[in-house]
Amino acid sequence: MLKSRINKRKWAYFYMPVFFLVVGSGMVWVLAAPAIQFARSSIQLVLLSEAPDFSGLASTKKAPVKTIKADEENKIPSSQIHYPRSGTQYGHVVIKQYAIFEPLIFGDSDQDLRNGAGQYLGSVFPGEKGTTLIGGHNSSSFGNLSLVKENDLIEIQTNYATYTYKVTKAVIDNYNSQEVLRVLESRNSRLLVLYTCYPVDMLGFTEKRLFIYAELASGPVIDENL
Structure with a gap:
Protein backbone atom coordinates (compact mmCIF):
# COMPACT_ATOMS: atom_id res chain seq x y z
CA MET A 1 0.00 0.00 0.00
CA SER A 41 13.63 32.82 -45.70
CA SER A 42 13.84 36.57 -45.19
CA ILE A 43 17.43 36.29 -43.99
CA GLN A 44 18.34 34.13 -47.01
CA LEU A 45 16.70 36.64 -49.31
CA VAL A 46 18.90 39.43 -47.98
CA LEU A 47 22.13 37.45 -47.77
CA LEU A 48 21.93 35.34 -50.93
CA SER A 49 20.05 37.37 -53.48
CA GLU A 50 20.16 41.12 -53.13
CA ALA A 51 18.39 42.95 -55.94
CA PRO A 52 21.02 43.87 -58.52
CA ASP A 53 22.08 47.50 -58.72
CA PHE A 54 22.58 48.67 -62.30
CA SER A 55 23.82 52.12 -61.30
CA GLY A 56 27.43 51.05 -61.93
CA LEU A 57 26.83 50.67 -65.67
CA ALA A 58 28.02 54.18 -66.50
CA SER A 59 31.49 53.43 -65.13
CA THR A 60 31.92 50.13 -67.01
CA LYS A 61 34.98 50.08 -69.23
CA LYS A 62 34.33 49.51 -72.92
CA ALA A 63 36.51 47.67 -75.40
CA PRO A 64 37.61 49.64 -78.50
CA VAL A 65 35.18 49.22 -81.39
CA LYS A 66 36.76 48.08 -84.64
CA THR A 67 34.46 46.33 -87.09
CA ILE A 68 36.52 43.89 -89.12
CA LYS A 69 35.57 43.09 -92.70
CA ALA A 70 35.39 39.38 -93.44
CA ASP A 71 37.23 37.85 -96.40
CA GLU A 72 35.67 35.83 -99.22
CA GLU A 73 35.45 32.78 -96.95
CA ASN A 74 33.60 34.82 -94.29
CA LYS A 75 36.59 34.73 -91.95
CA ILE A 76 38.26 37.41 -89.84
CA PRO A 77 41.77 37.06 -88.39
CA SER A 78 41.98 36.84 -84.61
CA SER A 79 45.11 39.02 -84.68
CA GLN A 80 43.01 42.05 -85.67
CA ILE A 81 40.47 41.74 -82.85
CA HIS A 82 40.68 43.95 -79.75
CA TYR A 83 39.75 41.26 -77.24
CA PRO A 84 38.19 42.69 -74.06
CA ARG A 85 39.71 42.41 -70.62
CA SER A 86 37.75 40.98 -67.69
CA GLY A 87 35.00 43.35 -66.55
CA THR A 88 34.91 45.19 -69.89
CA GLN A 89 31.80 45.76 -71.99
CA TYR A 90 32.37 44.71 -75.58
CA GLY A 91 28.88 44.57 -77.07
CA HIS A 92 25.19 43.85 -76.49
CA VAL A 93 22.83 40.89 -76.29
CA VAL A 94 19.68 41.67 -78.29
CA ILE A 95 16.39 39.84 -78.83
CA LYS A 96 14.22 42.62 -80.23
CA GLN A 97 10.85 40.86 -80.24
CA TYR A 98 11.04 40.27 -76.47
CA ALA A 99 12.59 43.63 -75.56
CA ILE A 100 15.85 42.01 -74.44
CA PHE A 101 18.74 44.44 -74.69
CA GLU A 102 21.66 44.01 -72.30
CA PRO A 103 25.27 45.24 -72.31
CA LEU A 104 27.62 42.31 -72.90
CA ILE A 105 30.35 42.15 -70.26
CA PHE A 106 33.37 39.86 -70.49
CA GLY A 107 33.19 38.22 -67.07
CA ASP A 108 30.40 37.04 -64.77
CA SER A 109 31.36 38.37 -61.34
CA ASP A 110 28.69 39.97 -59.12
CA GLN A 111 29.75 43.40 -60.36
CA ASP A 112 29.69 42.29 -64.01
CA LEU A 113 26.14 40.95 -63.63
CA ARG A 114 25.05 44.23 -62.04
CA ASN A 115 26.30 46.01 -65.15
CA GLY A 116 24.66 43.75 -67.72
CA ALA A 117 24.86 40.22 -69.12
CA GLY A 118 28.09 38.47 -68.17
CA GLN A 119 30.06 36.04 -70.32
CA TYR A 120 31.64 33.11 -68.52
CA LEU A 121 35.42 33.58 -68.78
CA GLY A 122 35.90 29.90 -69.62
CA SER A 123 33.79 30.14 -72.78
CA VAL A 124 34.80 31.23 -76.28
CA PHE A 125 34.13 34.56 -77.97
CA PRO A 126 31.34 34.74 -80.57
CA GLY A 127 32.74 33.58 -83.90
CA GLU A 128 35.23 31.17 -82.34
CA LYS A 129 34.70 27.43 -82.44
CA GLY A 130 33.01 26.28 -79.26
CA THR A 131 30.29 27.60 -76.94
CA THR A 132 29.72 31.14 -75.70
CA LEU A 133 27.99 31.10 -72.28
CA ILE A 134 26.24 34.31 -71.15
CA GLY A 135 24.14 34.84 -68.02
CA GLY A 136 22.02 37.67 -66.66
CA HIS A 137 19.79 38.49 -63.68
CA ASN A 138 16.11 37.59 -64.05
CA SER A 139 15.31 41.08 -62.73
CA SER A 140 16.87 42.55 -65.89
CA SER A 141 15.46 42.09 -69.40
CA PHE A 142 16.89 38.56 -69.24
CA GLY A 143 13.72 37.75 -67.31
CA ASN A 144 12.05 37.74 -70.74
CA LEU A 145 14.08 34.69 -71.74
CA SER A 146 11.04 32.68 -70.60
CA LEU A 147 9.29 33.96 -73.76
CA VAL A 148 11.98 32.70 -76.13
CA LYS A 149 11.10 29.67 -78.23
CA GLU A 150 12.66 27.42 -80.86
CA ASN A 151 13.77 29.15 -84.10
CA ASP A 152 13.78 32.62 -82.52
CA LEU A 153 16.83 34.72 -83.40
CA ILE A 154 19.37 36.14 -80.95
CA GLU A 155 21.74 38.90 -81.98
CA ILE A 156 25.13 39.27 -80.33
CA GLN A 157 26.70 42.61 -81.19
CA THR A 158 30.43 42.72 -80.44
CA ASN A 159 33.13 45.34 -80.92
CA TYR A 160 34.45 43.43 -83.96
CA ALA A 161 31.36 41.90 -85.66
CA THR A 162 27.66 41.08 -85.29
CA TYR A 163 26.39 37.50 -84.95
CA THR A 164 22.94 35.97 -85.26
CA TYR A 165 22.06 32.70 -83.54
CA LYS A 166 18.96 30.54 -84.03
CA VAL A 167 17.40 29.04 -80.90
CA THR A 168 17.33 25.24 -80.83
CA LYS A 169 15.80 24.61 -77.40
CA ALA A 170 15.00 25.96 -73.94
CA VAL A 171 15.87 23.82 -70.91
CA ILE A 172 15.23 24.18 -67.17
CA ASP A 173 18.10 22.60 -65.26
CA ASN A 174 20.24 22.95 -62.14
CA TYR A 175 22.76 25.79 -61.97
CA ASN A 176 25.59 23.25 -62.40
CA SER A 177 24.00 21.65 -65.46
CA GLN A 178 26.01 18.70 -66.76
CA GLU A 179 24.73 19.36 -70.29
CA VAL A 180 26.15 22.88 -70.24
CA LEU A 181 29.49 21.52 -69.01
CA ARG A 182 29.53 19.06 -71.91
CA VAL A 183 28.89 21.69 -74.59
CA LEU A 184 31.52 23.97 -73.05
CA GLU A 185 34.09 21.21 -73.46
CA SER A 186 33.09 20.54 -77.07
CA ARG A 187 34.70 22.47 -79.93
CA ASN A 188 32.80 20.83 -82.77
CA SER A 189 30.48 23.76 -83.59
CA ARG A 190 29.74 27.40 -82.79
CA LEU A 191 27.03 27.61 -80.13
CA LEU A 192 25.50 30.14 -77.76
CA VAL A 193 23.89 29.48 -74.37
CA LEU A 194 22.01 32.21 -72.50
CA TYR A 195 20.77 31.62 -68.97
CA THR A 196 19.01 33.23 -66.02
CA CYS A 197 17.56 32.18 -62.66
CA TYR A 198 14.31 30.20 -62.73
CA PRO A 199 11.46 30.81 -62.04
CA VAL A 200 12.11 34.15 -63.73
CA ASP A 201 9.70 36.00 -61.41
CA MET A 202 11.26 34.62 -58.23
CA LEU A 203 13.26 36.70 -55.77
CA GLY A 204 15.65 34.87 -53.49
CA PHE A 205 17.92 31.87 -53.78
CA THR A 206 17.06 29.27 -56.40
CA GLU A 207 19.11 26.36 -57.74
CA LYS A 208 17.25 26.20 -61.06
CA ARG A 209 18.28 27.99 -64.25
CA LEU A 210 16.59 28.58 -67.59
CA PHE A 211 19.05 27.80 -70.39
CA ILE A 212 18.49 28.93 -73.99
CA TYR A 213 20.55 26.97 -76.53
CA ALA A 214 21.24 28.41 -79.98
CA GLU A 215 23.50 27.75 -82.96
CA LEU A 216 25.29 30.24 -85.18
CA ALA A 217 23.16 31.32 -88.16
CA SER A 218 25.21 34.19 -89.56
CA GLY A 219 28.32 36.22 -88.85
CA PRO A 220 32.02 35.92 -89.67
CA VAL A 221 34.00 33.10 -88.11
CA ILE A 222 37.27 33.85 -86.36
CA ASP A 223 40.38 32.30 -87.86
CA GLU A 224 42.57 31.65 -84.84
CA ASN A 225 45.56 30.86 -87.08
CA LEU A 226 45.74 34.40 -88.47
Whole structure:
Protein backbone atom coordinates (compact mmCIF):
# COMPACT_ATOMS: atom_id res chain seq x y z
CA MET A 1 0.00 0.00 0.00
CA LEU A 2 2.80 2.38 0.96
CA LYS A 3 4.69 1.48 -2.21
CA SER A 4 1.62 2.27 -4.31
CA ARG A 5 1.31 5.72 -2.72
CA ILE A 6 4.99 6.44 -3.41
CA ASN A 7 4.56 5.49 -7.07
CA LYS A 8 1.53 7.78 -7.38
CA ARG A 9 3.50 10.66 -5.86
CA LYS A 10 6.35 10.05 -8.32
CA TRP A 11 3.86 10.25 -11.17
CA ALA A 12 2.28 13.41 -9.78
CA TYR A 13 5.47 15.29 -8.90
CA PHE A 14 7.91 14.11 -11.57
CA TYR A 15 6.37 12.42 -14.59
CA MET A 16 3.36 14.71 -14.99
CA PRO A 17 5.43 17.95 -15.23
CA VAL A 18 7.76 16.26 -17.71
CA PHE A 19 4.78 15.07 -19.74
CA PHE A 20 3.22 18.55 -19.89
CA LEU A 21 6.61 20.12 -20.71
CA VAL A 22 7.08 17.82 -23.71
CA VAL A 23 3.52 18.33 -24.95
CA GLY A 24 3.72 22.09 -24.42
CA SER A 25 7.04 22.37 -26.27
CA GLY A 26 5.61 20.46 -29.20
CA MET A 27 2.60 22.77 -29.41
CA VAL A 28 4.83 25.87 -29.26
CA TRP A 29 6.99 24.51 -32.11
CA VAL A 30 3.96 23.72 -34.28
CA LEU A 31 2.53 27.20 -33.75
CA ALA A 32 5.87 29.01 -34.18
CA ALA A 33 7.23 27.01 -37.14
CA PRO A 34 5.65 29.22 -39.86
CA ALA A 35 7.07 32.37 -38.27
CA ILE A 36 10.51 30.78 -37.89
CA GLN A 37 10.49 29.62 -41.52
CA PHE A 38 9.44 33.09 -42.71
CA ALA A 39 12.27 34.71 -40.73
CA ARG A 40 14.79 32.21 -42.11
CA SER A 41 13.63 32.82 -45.70
CA SER A 42 13.84 36.57 -45.19
CA ILE A 43 17.43 36.29 -43.99
CA GLN A 44 18.34 34.13 -47.01
CA LEU A 45 16.70 36.64 -49.31
CA VAL A 46 18.90 39.43 -47.98
CA LEU A 47 22.13 37.45 -47.77
CA LEU A 48 21.93 35.34 -50.93
CA SER A 49 20.05 37.37 -53.48
CA GLU A 50 20.16 41.12 -53.13
CA ALA A 51 18.39 42.95 -55.94
CA PRO A 52 21.02 43.87 -58.52
CA ASP A 53 22.08 47.50 -58.72
CA PHE A 54 22.58 48.67 -62.30
CA SER A 55 23.82 52.12 -61.30
CA GLY A 56 27.43 51.05 -61.93
CA LEU A 57 26.83 50.67 -65.67
CA ALA A 58 28.02 54.18 -66.50
CA SER A 59 31.49 53.43 -65.13
CA THR A 60 31.92 50.13 -67.01
CA LYS A 61 34.98 50.08 -69.23
CA LYS A 62 34.33 49.51 -72.92
CA ALA A 63 36.51 47.67 -75.40
CA PRO A 64 37.61 49.64 -78.50
CA VAL A 65 35.18 49.22 -81.39
CA LYS A 66 36.76 48.08 -84.64
CA THR A 67 34.46 46.33 -87.09
CA ILE A 68 36.52 43.89 -89.12
CA LYS A 69 35.57 43.09 -92.70
CA ALA A 70 35.39 39.38 -93.44
CA ASP A 71 37.23 37.85 -96.40
CA GLU A 72 35.67 35.83 -99.22
CA GLU A 73 35.45 32.78 -96.95
CA ASN A 74 33.60 34.82 -94.29
CA LYS A 75 36.59 34.73 -91.95
CA ILE A 76 38.26 37.41 -89.84
CA PRO A 77 41.77 37.06 -88.39
CA SER A 78 41.98 36.84 -84.61
CA SER A 79 45.11 39.02 -84.68
CA GLN A 80 43.01 42.05 -85.67
CA ILE A 81 40.47 41.74 -82.85
CA HIS A 82 40.68 43.95 -79.75
CA TYR A 83 39.75 41.26 -77.24
CA PRO A 84 38.19 42.69 -74.06
CA ARG A 85 39.71 42.41 -70.62
CA SER A 86 37.75 40.98 -67.69
CA GLY A 87 35.00 43.35 -66.55
CA THR A 88 34.91 45.19 -69.89
CA GLN A 89 31.80 45.76 -71.99
CA TYR A 90 32.37 44.71 -75.58
CA GLY A 91 28.88 44.57 -77.07
CA HIS A 92 25.19 43.85 -76.49
CA VAL A 93 22.83 40.89 -76.29
CA VAL A 94 19.68 41.67 -78.29
CA ILE A 95 16.39 39.84 -78.83
CA LYS A 96 14.22 42.62 -80.23
CA GLN A 97 10.85 40.86 -80.24
CA TYR A 98 11.04 40.27 -76.47
CA ALA A 99 12.59 43.63 -75.56
CA ILE A 100 15.85 42.01 -74.44
CA PHE A 101 18.74 44.44 -74.69
CA GLU A 102 21.66 44.01 -72.30
CA PRO A 103 25.27 45.24 -72.31
CA LEU A 104 27.62 42.31 -72.90
CA ILE A 105 30.35 42.15 -70.26
CA PHE A 106 33.37 39.86 -70.49
CA GLY A 107 33.19 38.22 -67.07
CA ASP A 108 30.40 37.04 -64.77
CA SER A 109 31.36 38.37 -61.34
CA ASP A 110 28.69 39.97 -59.12
CA GLN A 111 29.75 43.40 -60.36
CA ASP A 112 29.69 42.29 -64.01
CA LEU A 113 26.14 40.95 -63.63
CA ARG A 114 25.05 44.23 -62.04
CA ASN A 115 26.30 46.01 -65.15
CA GLY A 116 24.66 43.75 -67.72
CA ALA A 117 24.86 40.22 -69.12
CA GLY A 118 28.09 38.47 -68.17
CA GLN A 119 30.06 36.04 -70.32
CA TYR A 120 31.64 33.11 -68.52
CA LEU A 121 35.42 33.58 -68.78
CA GLY A 122 35.90 29.90 -69.62
CA SER A 123 33.79 30.14 -72.78
CA VAL A 124 34.80 31.23 -76.28
CA PHE A 125 34.13 34.56 -77.97
CA PRO A 126 31.34 34.74 -80.57
CA GLY A 127 32.74 33.58 -83.90
CA GLU A 128 35.23 31.17 -82.34
CA LYS A 129 34.70 27.43 -82.44
CA GLY A 130 33.01 26.28 -79.26
CA THR A 131 30.29 27.60 -76.94
CA THR A 132 29.72 31.14 -75.70
CA LEU A 133 27.99 31.10 -72.28
CA ILE A 134 26.24 34.31 -71.15
CA GLY A 135 24.14 34.84 -68.02
CA GLY A 136 22.02 37.67 -66.66
CA HIS A 137 19.79 38.49 -63.68
CA ASN A 138 16.11 37.59 -64.05
CA SER A 139 15.31 41.08 -62.73
CA SER A 140 16.87 42.55 -65.89
CA SER A 141 15.46 42.09 -69.40
CA PHE A 142 16.89 38.56 -69.24
CA GLY A 143 13.72 37.75 -67.31
CA ASN A 144 12.05 37.74 -70.74
CA LEU A 145 14.08 34.69 -71.74
CA SER A 146 11.04 32.68 -70.60
CA LEU A 147 9.29 33.96 -73.76
CA VAL A 148 11.98 32.70 -76.13
CA LYS A 149 11.10 29.67 -78.23
CA GLU A 150 12.66 27.42 -80.86
CA ASN A 151 13.77 29.15 -84.10
CA ASP A 152 13.78 32.62 -82.52
CA LEU A 153 16.83 34.72 -83.40
CA ILE A 154 19.37 36.14 -80.95
CA GLU A 155 21.74 38.90 -81.98
CA ILE A 156 25.13 39.27 -80.33
CA GLN A 157 26.70 42.61 -81.19
CA THR A 158 30.43 42.72 -80.44
CA ASN A 159 33.13 45.34 -80.92
CA TYR A 160 34.45 43.43 -83.96
CA ALA A 161 31.36 41.90 -85.66
CA THR A 162 27.66 41.08 -85.29
CA TYR A 163 26.39 37.50 -84.95
CA THR A 164 22.94 35.97 -85.26
CA TYR A 165 22.06 32.70 -83.54
CA LYS A 166 18.96 30.54 -84.03
CA VAL A 167 17.40 29.04 -80.90
CA THR A 168 17.33 25.24 -80.83
CA LYS A 169 15.80 24.61 -77.40
CA ALA A 170 15.00 25.96 -73.94
CA VAL A 171 15.87 23.82 -70.91
CA ILE A 172 15.23 24.18 -67.17
CA ASP A 173 18.10 22.60 -65.26
CA ASN A 174 20.24 22.95 -62.14
CA TYR A 175 22.76 25.79 -61.97
CA ASN A 176 25.59 23.25 -62.40
CA SER A 177 24.00 21.65 -65.46
CA GLN A 178 26.01 18.70 -66.76
CA GLU A 179 24.73 19.36 -70.29
CA VAL A 180 26.15 22.88 -70.24
CA LEU A 181 29.49 21.52 -69.01
CA ARG A 182 29.53 19.06 -71.91
CA VAL A 183 28.89 21.69 -74.59
CA LEU A 184 31.52 23.97 -73.05
CA GLU A 185 34.09 21.21 -73.46
CA SER A 186 33.09 20.54 -77.07
CA ARG A 187 34.70 22.47 -79.93
CA ASN A 188 32.80 20.83 -82.77
CA SER A 189 30.48 23.76 -83.59
CA ARG A 190 29.74 27.40 -82.79
CA LEU A 191 27.03 27.61 -80.13
CA LEU A 192 25.50 30.14 -77.76
CA VAL A 193 23.89 29.48 -74.37
CA LEU A 194 22.01 32.21 -72.50
CA TYR A 195 20.77 31.62 -68.97
CA THR A 196 19.01 33.23 -66.02
CA CYS A 197 17.56 32.18 -62.66
CA TYR A 198 14.31 30.20 -62.73
CA PRO A 199 11.46 30.81 -62.04
CA VAL A 200 12.11 34.15 -63.73
CA ASP A 201 9.70 36.00 -61.41
CA MET A 202 11.26 34.62 -58.23
CA LEU A 203 13.26 36.70 -55.77
CA GLY A 204 15.65 34.87 -53.49
CA PHE A 205 17.92 31.87 -53.78
CA THR A 206 17.06 29.27 -56.40
CA GLU A 207 19.11 26.36 -57.74
CA LYS A 208 17.25 26.20 -61.06
CA ARG A 209 18.28 27.99 -64.25
CA LEU A 210 16.59 28.58 -67.59
CA PHE A 211 19.05 27.80 -70.39
CA ILE A 212 18.49 28.93 -73.99
CA TYR A 213 20.55 26.97 -76.53
CA ALA A 214 21.24 28.41 -79.98
CA GLU A 215 23.50 27.75 -82.96
CA LEU A 216 25.29 30.24 -85.18
CA ALA A 217 23.16 31.32 -88.16
CA SER A 218 25.21 34.19 -89.56
CA GLY A 219 28.32 36.22 -88.85
CA PRO A 220 32.02 35.92 -89.67
CA VAL A 221 34.00 33.10 -88.11
CA ILE A 222 37.27 33.85 -86.36
CA ASP A 223 40.38 32.30 -87.86
CA GLU A 224 42.57 31.65 -84.84
CA ASN A 225 45.56 30.86 -87.08
CA LEU A 226 45.74 34.40 -88.47
